[in-house]
Amino acid sequence: MDDTRWLSAADQDVWRTFVTMLGALGEHMDRQLQRDSSMPYTYYEILVVLSAAPGRALRMSELAGLRGSSRSRLSHAVARLEAQGWVERRECPTDKRGSIAVLTDAGFAALAAAAPGHVNTVREAVFDRLTPEQVTALGAISAAILDGIDPDKTLPGCRELR
Amino acid sequence: MDDTRWLSAADQDVWRTFVTMLGALGEHMDRQLQRDSSMPYTYYEILVVLSAAPGRALRMSELAGLRGSSRSRLSHAVARLEAQGWVERRECPTDKRGSIAVLTDAGFAALAAAAPGHVNTVREAVFDRLTPEQVTALGAISAAILDGIDPDKTLPGCRELR
DNA sequence: GCAAGCCGATTGAGAGTTCAACTAGTAGGC
């Protein structure tokens, strides 16, 4: 039963702290957005990606790829966002299977309203608490871990950190 | 509208990489446990905490505190674990309101079966990909962030990292 | 030009989480 390489005590400590932080931070961000802007964090991210896209529009699969989200999840999410009037779905002219998600003006306004509070929370919870060296290290560590899980998921613009 | 202190471009990059890693890693760990041991990561953690407790038993609220989980979530989770025969609920002798979750032998066995694969995944995804310096840095960074969100949630045994 | 297979997207069921009641038991003040 024991060809398993267990973690050292020090590594275990780091892991427990890391995992606890992971959970707490995720919950913290989610709660802030839900409370102040009535949207879960994942939906906020969808709006962000859409707002940065040309014409504020993206094919569903592109959106899923950029967000690292499954098609199914995105489909459910966009359905919800559409019901709220923040996103619209249009047919893709070149491929009749495809559909295109477009950020509405209301969606953009909701995003603009949510962004300051969100950025504030991020700064207070993370960047204000770390030294510049730690921030750099965090970027490199994140990129290294991400790379190991799925190289395709690494975002452009992060390569210089490796 | 703009007394918001936005993030620098470099910080934004770090944030995006970090958040993506956060999501991908969580999903990765969850998927492995679900696939190999048919339990979500959060349930695994509950079993771990219980197994380390004296008598493999804990009051619900203590368990919730140690896991950084809400009472409601834990209640649902333990109900599920009880239905699977991995945990039992007993009355608390000193406080009739309370209930005590006890890890059953079957639960311990399930945990023992799940642990090697889980530890392997953790090592491959995280520790094997980082230098010793990065591991140390990750511990310190995690502790710093955790501290800012809720000081009470910091686990014992992590203090020396700060 | 058409069959077989592939791809984009959606759907429905099942599982986990959250939030807001709600129940039942404890503790403090008088």
Add this chain to the structure above:
DNA sequence: GCCTACTAGTTGAACTCTCAATCGGCTTGC
């Protein structure tokens, strides 16, 4: 003793996510 306030834990509804199945549209080979 008893009234109020507080605490432990549970419950149900609403919501999000996952997984597997599905459906229609593309595309390749012949």
